Amino acid sequence: MENSTQRRTIYADHNATTPLGPAARKAMIEALDAWGNPSSSHGIGRQARELLEKARAQVASSCGVDTKDVVFTSGGSEANAQAILGMHFGVEGLRVVTAETEHSSVRDAIAFLEKRGATVYRAPVLPSGQVDTGVLEALIREHRPHLVSLMAANNETGVVLDLEKVSALCQEFEAAFHCDCVQAFGKIPRELWNRADLITISSHKIYGPKGVGALIVRGGRKLVPLPFGGTQEVKRRGGTQNMMGIIGFGAACEELAPQSESLRPLQQRFEKALEEGLTGVSVNGSTAPRVANTSNVRISGLVSEVMLSILDLSGVCVSAGSACSSGSISPSPVLLAMGLDKNQARECLRFSWGRDTSPQDIDTVAGLVIEHVNRIRARNTR
Ligand SMILES: Cc1ncc(COP(=O)(O)O)c(C=O)c1O
Structure with a gap:
């Protein structure tokens, strides 16, 4: 440059x-030779699967979650769609609480459900940019939502959600807490967000390649897969995995310093x-x-x-x-x-x-x- x-x-x-970091670059170059399909049972497939599972373990470890909870996606937008639609499409009388300042991939997925009958409550934000937790609490108490979808850190202002408060409210009222952590991952301590039920992360915000991310699904929750048609990711996301992207993502996670x-x-x-x-x-x-x-x-x-x-x-x-x-x-x-x-x-x-x-x-x-x-x-x- x-x-x-x-x-x-x-x-x-x-x-x-973010630019591609050295660890991700190196791992991706090596991955060019791991061309097998990780779903194949033969030796070439098993080699690829080993690399896929290594990357899954790297992602899980950097988030402090179980490897079985990591579902690879094509990025943060797909993980958000998966959390919101894959979990909640077709739920009778669906009630969702969110905020006005979410990323467009969350806003639009929720608006899609709203047009199809879901009732959506949007908590306002204060002039500081923080979600008004007083109003949020009142909304959750009164409407007992199935889903609360709020981002951990805002992509435009960097303002951080009162995660402890929101987690506690969701637990008390048994709402699934989806937390878009794309801008929080690597920037705030993971203990603040890694207890959410559904967590979105994206590789290209942490010095990994673009076009790959993950939805972390806690507690064995069932997802309707988007896309359909495959048994990959334990039937939670169809389609042969983006191996090079995933391997780069895993390496980027391993290199991620607590910054x-x-x-x-x-x-x-x-x-x-x-x-x-x-x-x-x-x-x-x-x-x-x-x-x-x-x-x-x-x-x-x-x-x-x-x-x-x-x-x-x-x-x-x-x-x-x-x-x-x-x-x-x-x-x-x-x-x-x-x-x-x-x-x-x-x-x-x-x-x-x-x-x-x-x-x-x-x-x-x-x-x-x-x-x-x-x-x-x-x-x-x-
Ligand atoms: C907060 C937030 N969520 C989701 C996304 C979408 O992630 P991706 O680009 O991996 O689809 C972004 C991207 O800017 C973001 O900032």
Whole structure:
């Protein structure tokens, strides 16, 4: 990404995806030769199955769950669909509690059920970005949902759910707790989320390959398989497994360092630099518990799509919202749910740091943001 005349590209979009880590890369190259079908009973098949089960054990161990609970999927979106539809499609009188700030793969799967008769209760979020647990508790107490689906850490703001409280409520009222942990895995201690009944994780957010993830299904719960038609994954997900992806995912899990707090000083350094260097800066979610790698920053007067392009030209990769919805110019539903209006939501940029981010990267990005914003503001006041 570097040549002698160009500044090095600084990647500040790790919540969209992460680069492939060395362990995953090495394991995937080796896996090119393990071309057998893991469902075959002959020797070549058994070799592949051994690698598949090794990866399953690596994923299970990094999540602190049993290997039999790990169902490999094509990623976080499919795992979310599986948890919501595969478990709950066709349940008579289905009641679901969720929040307005979930990832679109959860929002849309729940909306699909709602159109087919499920009753859905959406807990609001506070201006801090945290799900209002008072309202949540009231909804669970009153409506006794079959399913509670809430994300552990928000992909746009990094705000962390009060997981202990939600787990306890779900246990008390015997609701299945589905927790989308795609942005929490490797960022907050697993003990906070690994007791949920259904857990979604995705490989490409933890330095593994894209197109692979897992749904962790606790307590032997039955799933209607999506897709149908095979006995793979103990009849919980049909289709020959994506062996290379799964092997890379397993290796990435094994390499995953407990980095829960290591990025905190960089997050603080970045936000302080912007707050000191510019007027009209606020950090969305800063009053709530947050993962250490995410800074969602609002800079008044800024048009985030314009700033994204300017930073891109300066060699800095950021996001103007959730990557999964970029390309659409509608403001982020997450920021709207936190009380920002449409114009304010469009003033926000998401910076998400990763294990290769250095303090120099932070200073460079902060310096560039300050420089560009000052230039834009000076031009606008002319
Ligand atoms: C919170 C969250 N859930 C689910 C997903 C979807 O994961 P995947 O890209 O593996 O389908 C994402 C991706 O951005 C996410 O951030």
